[in-house]
Amino acid sequence: MTDDRPLLEVRDLTVDYEVGGATAWRRRTLTVVKGVSFTIAPGETYSLVGESGSGKSTTGRAVLRLAEVSGGSVVFDGHDLAGMGAETPLWYRRDVQAVFQDPAASLNPRHQVGRAVTDALRRHGVRSRAERRQRAAEAFEQVGLAAAHLTRFPAEMSGGQLQRVAIARALVLRPRLVVCDEAVSALDLSTQGQIVNLLADLQASTGVSYLFIAHDLGVVRHISHRIGVLRQGVLVEEGTTQDVFTRPRHEYTGSLLAASPASVPDGREERRALRLARGGGLGRSGSSSPFLPVAG
Incomplete structure (x- = not known):
């Protein structure tokens, strides 16, 4: 964390959905997020944890401008999202990226996976095909x-590898905030540990911030600086x-801890083996020593 001013400031956020039939008298308003407030500093990971239906993913969608804010405010680097108009500015789409639960759903099965990364660069003004290819290769090495x-197709890659592609696509634009919405929940425990470890290392090398959304407290333990616990749309x-895990104040947090596996592997043994294999530390973004490829 390098700045006293929050990178993201969410204040009294409320998100409503209309549910019911096609006619007005059948519809009703369902409040999914109820006055949620939190901040994220530059280089910080803030995790939102709660059961399905708690409003955590809707909060992430509001930050991404994929869900309409019904009340309160979302301010990114001093810019209130409410003042951006209906069309999200290109700079915001570059600075705020997302990694979702199912990376295959956002990849065309008929296209090579590298195209997802080079297309992102093209949309954001990188016109040289050679430069797009070079930056995509660097991003792949980084993850x-x-x-x-x-040049591989999605069907030729594992779930963990596809999630690395999704992370590469997000980070190739050099964002300042990445919303990770259940980014590891569909993976096995070993691969979860690898991806969480990777995200932590990328944060250390790039200074990116994360809004990390998960339903399992065990998943977020080794990546979070702070944790918010949501229950039925309320930040309880x-x-x-350390405080949330050792001194939980709310009984709901205690129940989540009791239901959580002991922990997702934090990758320390894997990192130690990689360092020995390289004869030193893990490669960092922009250095001549990129991350070693890891299966998964």
């Missing part, structure tokens, strides 16, 4: 994939990771 993976607890 532990060889440049040769650029917030604190540092």
Whole structure:
């Protein structure tokens, strides 16, 4: 964390959905997020945790401008999202990226996966095909994939590898905030640990902030600086990771801790093996020593 001013400031956020039939008298308003407030500093990971239907993904969608804000405010780097108009500015789409639960759903099965990364660069003004290809290869190496993976099709890759493609696509634009919405929940425990470890290393090397959304407290333990606990749209607890895990104040947090697996592997043994294999530390973004490819 490098700045006293929050990068993201969510204040009294309320999000309503209309549910019911096609006619007005059948419709009713359902409040999914109820006055939620939190901040994220530059280089910080803030995790939102709660059961399905708690409003955590809707909160993330509001930050991404995929869900309409009914009340309160979302302010990114001093810019209130309410003042942006109906069309999201290109700079905001570049600075705020997302990684979702199912990476395959956003990849065309008939296209090589590298195209997802180069297309993102093209949409954001990188006109040179050679530069797009080079930056895509660098992004793949950064997330532990060889440049040769650029020409693979989604069906030829594992779930963990596809999630690395999704992370590469998000980070190739050099965003300041990434919303990770259940980004590891569909993966097995070992691969979850690898991806969480990867995200932490990328944050250390790039300074990116994360809004990390998960239903399992065990998933967020090794990546979060602070944690907010949502229940039925209400933020019932917030604190540092250590405080939430060792001194939970709300009974609902205690129930989530009791229901959570002991922990997702944090990748420490894997990182130690990689360092020994390289004869030193893990490669960082922009250095001549990129991350080693890791299966998964």
